[in-house]
Amino acid sequence: MNYYSHNIGDYAQATTHLSLVEDAIYSRLLRRYYAEEEPIADNMTQICRWVGARTEEEKEATAQILTEYFQLHEGYWRNKRADAEIAAYHVKAETAKANGKRGGRPRKEAPFSEASYGGTAGNAGSSENPPETGSQANQEPGNKNQELKETSPSPPTRASGFDASTIDLPDWLDRDEWCSWIADRRARRKPVTQEAARRQLQQLAAYLAEGHQPGAVIANSIAGGYQGLYPPRVQARPGPSASRAQRLADWTDDLRDVLASDRHPREKFMGTIDATH
Known part of the structure; x- marks a missing residue:
């Protein structure tokens, strides 16, 4: 992978307690993980070389990061x-x-050019046959329009069978x-x-x-x-001392579920409004 999503908020919350060295080690391990698209083999010598751990303190920090953010399974550290x-x-x-x-999206038909009517804009009057007069000339556009209707492709039908x-x-x-x-x-x-x-x-x-x-x-x-x-979702029922903000949050969650399932919302007590102030 040449790109992976990095959620700044999630990462900050999970790593705020790390030292600068530990944060750098964790970041380098993640980049290696995504670049190789596979878990990290349990070889501390190789791992320390990947993250640039040279001193004993840095090697101990590497082992600590592996233990905290990865799980060792069948000889590989997984995240x-x-x-x-x-x-x-x-x-x-x-x-x-x-x-x-499957060929990707279907290609669009090429639009009719002016050549379809006997020439381009520059040589509109230079067709091989001379212009016709009388009833034949009046009938010609109708014939061309008829050809367009007969040869125009029918609209594609929706693919089925998936x-x-x-x-x-x-x-x-x-x-x-x-x-x-x-x-x-x-x-x-x-x-x-x-x-x-x-x-x-x-x-x-x-x-x-x-x-x-x-x-x-x-x-x-x-x-x-x-x-x-x-x-x-595990929903905690508000107790007698629950705050109005908590009841509002619970009601919002209930409403989201109701709307998602196309049901009608039910009435819910939201507290008493004091209008004297």
């Missing part, structure tokens, strides 16, 4: 957020590749769970188009990076009757 971003990148690349094999349940899926997405989502959309007469499938795979990859399992996201969306993919 969940980076794995999800790389997976989303490959989904987008495979979709573009598939479109290219089956979102048979597309290639990333390793982190179970096919049975994906097929259950496709079947639910079909039952609601809202089948998943090719473009929608591509974007929904990107959504699932982003949710995975945030800690939401794709199966849980799909199950929550089916249970809620949503047309889009939404991760499950």
Whole structure:
């Protein structure tokens, strides 16, 4: 990958406690991870050389960063957020590749030029046949217009037959769970188009990076009757001492779910307004 998304807010929140050396080590490890598109082999000598760790303090900082932000699995250091971003990148690349094999977008027909009427603007009067007069001359434009109508291409029909349940899926997405989502959309007469499938795979990859399992996201969306993919949300019920701002935030979340599922919002007590001040 020559490019990856860098969320400044998320990164700052996760690294604000790091020293300058530790921050530099973590940044270099991430760049290496994305450039190679694969996890980092558990070889401390090679890793220290990659990040430029020379002193004992820098080597200890490297080991600390690996332990804090990566997980050692079968001899490789993995980063969940980076794995999800790389997976989303490959989904987008495979979709573009598939479109290219089908020839991309259909070409537009070339517009009729003035040559179709017997010459260009510069030699409009230099056609091989002399201009006709009388009834034949009056009838000629009508014949040309008739030819245009007969030879004009018919509008392209919408492509059909796309089956979102048979597309290639990333390793982190179970096919049975994906097929259950496709079947639910079909039952609601809202089948998943090719473009929608591509974007929904990107959504699932982003949710995975945030800690939401794709199966849980799909199950929550089916249970809620949503047309889009939404991760499950743990809603805390406000207690007797909850502030008005908290009740407003909870009501906003409820309204979002209602609108997403095309239902009508219900009444909710928002507190008493004091108009004496």
